[in-house]
Amino acid sequence: MTVQAGIIGGGRRPLSILLAMLGPVLLSACGGEAEPPAAPQPVLTVEVISPQRETWPDALVASGEVAAWQEAVIGAEVGGVRLDEVLVNVGDSVRKGQLLARFSEDSLRADLARLDAMVAEASANLEKARADAARADRLESLDAMAKQTGQMYRTQARVAEAQLASAQAQHRAQALKLRYARVVAPDDGVISGRAATVGAVSPMGTELFRMVRRNRLEWRAEVTANAMQRLQPGASATLTTLDGRTVAGKLRQLSPTVDSGTRNGLAYVDLPADSGLAAGMYLTGRFALPAREALTVPEAAIVQRDGNQYLMQVDGQSRVHLVKVGTGRRQGESIELQGRVDPAARYVKSGGAFLSEGVLVQVVPAGPAP
CATH class of the missing domain: 2.40.30.170 (Efflux pump adaptor protein, beta barrel domain)
Structure with a gap:
C-alpha cells in the first residue's frame, strides 16, 4: 500500500506539465481566435486624367x-505616204505649231499638179459652154434656133460649172493633204508617247504621238x-x-x-x-x-491589346476597368477619342499596359500638362 501511494502521489506533477503543454493545441482545435488576413496592396502608383475637349484643324x-x-493624241492625217522625218522624242517640250514630223511630199505634190490641170481644163470648158449658151440665146431670140437646142447649150454650161466646182474641191482636198504632210503640235505641252517611225507607211488616223497638254x-x-x-x-x-x-x-x-x-x-x-x-x-x-471639336487624351493613355485599343478607367475604389475605345486624329502628344467615352471619368495617364481588370492602384495627382 505504501508503495502504490507513492507512485500515485509522485505521478501528479508530470501530468500537470503535460496538460500545460497540450492546452494551446486543444484550444486551437476547438476554434480558438486566429490572426486577421492582410489588407490588399496597390499594384501600381498612377496618375489619372480626364478627356479634354479641344478644337483641332481637320484633314482628310x-x-x-x-x-x-488632258492628253492629246496626234495622228496621221494622210494615208499611204512614207514618213520621212521624226523631230521629237518622249519628254520633249513643244510649242503650239511646232513641227513634229514630216511625211514625203513628192507624190502629194504630183497629185496636186494633176488637179491643177483638171481645174484649168474645167475652167476652159466652162468658158466655152457659157459662150455657146450666150450665142444660143441670141439665135433663139431671133427665132434662128429651136428652143430645145438652146436649152441643151444652157444645160451644158451648168454641167461645166459643176465640173469646175468638183475639180476645185479635189484641188483643195489635195492641198490639205500636202499641208497635213507636216505634223505640228496642236498646243503647248510635253510629248508623253511616240509611235512614229521613220520610213513607215501608215493608214490615215494612225497614232503618231501623245502629248500632255500644257x-x-x-x-x-x-x-x-x-x-x-x-x-x-x-x-x-x-x-x-x-x-x-x-x-x-x-x-x-x-x-x-x-x-x-x-x-x-x-x-x-x-x-x-x-x-x-x-x-x-x-x-x-x-x-x-x-x-x-475633338475629345482628346494623351496618346500614352491608350493601351493596345489583342488588336484593340483601351483606356484604363479608375473607379471610386481605385480599381481599374478596361474601356474599349476608337481613335482618330493625332496632334502632338494627344489623340482623339471616338465612340462612347465618359468625359467625366478618370483614366490612367500612362503605364496602363502593366494593369489588368479589377486590380487596385494608388492614385496621385497628375503633373502639369506637356
Whole structure:
C-alpha cells in the first residue's frame, strides 16, 4: 500500500506539465481566435486624367494616281505616204505649231499638179459652154434656133460649172493633204508617247504621238462617298512624294458619280507645273478641312491589346476597368477619342499596359500638362 501511494502521489506533477503543454493545441482545435488576413496592396502608383475637349484643324487623307489633265493624241492625217522625218522624242517640250514630223511630199505634190490641170481644163470648158449658151440665146431670140437646142447649150454650161466646182474641191482636198504632210503640235505641252517611225507607211488616223497638254498634271484622289460631302472645290491639298517632299495643290472639282464597285469617287486636284511629278505615280495626300471639336487624351493613355485599343478607367475604389475605345486624329502628344467615352471619368495617364481588370492602384495627382 505504501508503495502504490507513492507512485500515485509522485505521478501528479508530470501530468500537470503535460496538460500545460497540450492546452494551446486543444484550444486551437476547438476554434480558438486566429490572426486577421492582410489588407490588399496597390499594384501600381498612377496618375489619372480626364478627356479634354479641344478644337483641332481637320484633314482628310486619300490616295490616288497622278495623271495628265488632258492628253492629246496626234495622228496621221494622210494615208499611204512614207514618213520621212521624226523631230521629237518622249519628254520633249513643244510649242503650239511646232513641227513634229514630216511625211514625203513628192507624190502629194504630183497629185496636186494633176488637179491643177483638171481645174484649168474645167475652167476652159466652162468658158466655152457659157459662150455657146450666150450665142444660143441670141439665135433663139431671133427665132434662128429651136428652143430645145438652146436649152441643151444652157444645160451644158451648168454641167461645166459643176465640173469646175468638183475639180476645185479635189484641188483643195489635195492641198490639205500636202499641208497635213507636216505634223505640228496642236498646243503647248510635253510629248508623253511616240509611235512614229521613220520610213513607215501608215493608214490615215494612225497614232503618231501623245502629248500632255500644257504640261499640266492633276491628282485623282479616291475618296469615299461620305468624305466627298465634306469636300468643296477650292480646298487645299498637300501630297507627299516618294522621296518625302510635299507638293501643294488645289481641288478643282469632284466627280459627279461614284464607282459602283468600290463606292469611291474622284477628287481632281490641280498640281503646279514645277511639281516634279510624273503621270502614273500613285501618291497619298491630305485635304485641309474646317476645324472641328475633338475629345482628346494623351496618346500614352491608350493601351493596345489583342488588336484593340483601351483606356484604363479608375473607379471610386481605385480599381481599374478596361474601356474599349476608337481613335482618330493625332496632334502632338494627344489623340482623339471616338465612340462612347465618359468625359467625366478618370483614366490612367500612362503605364496602363502593366494593369489588368479589377486590380487596385494608388492614385496621385497628375503633373502639369506637356
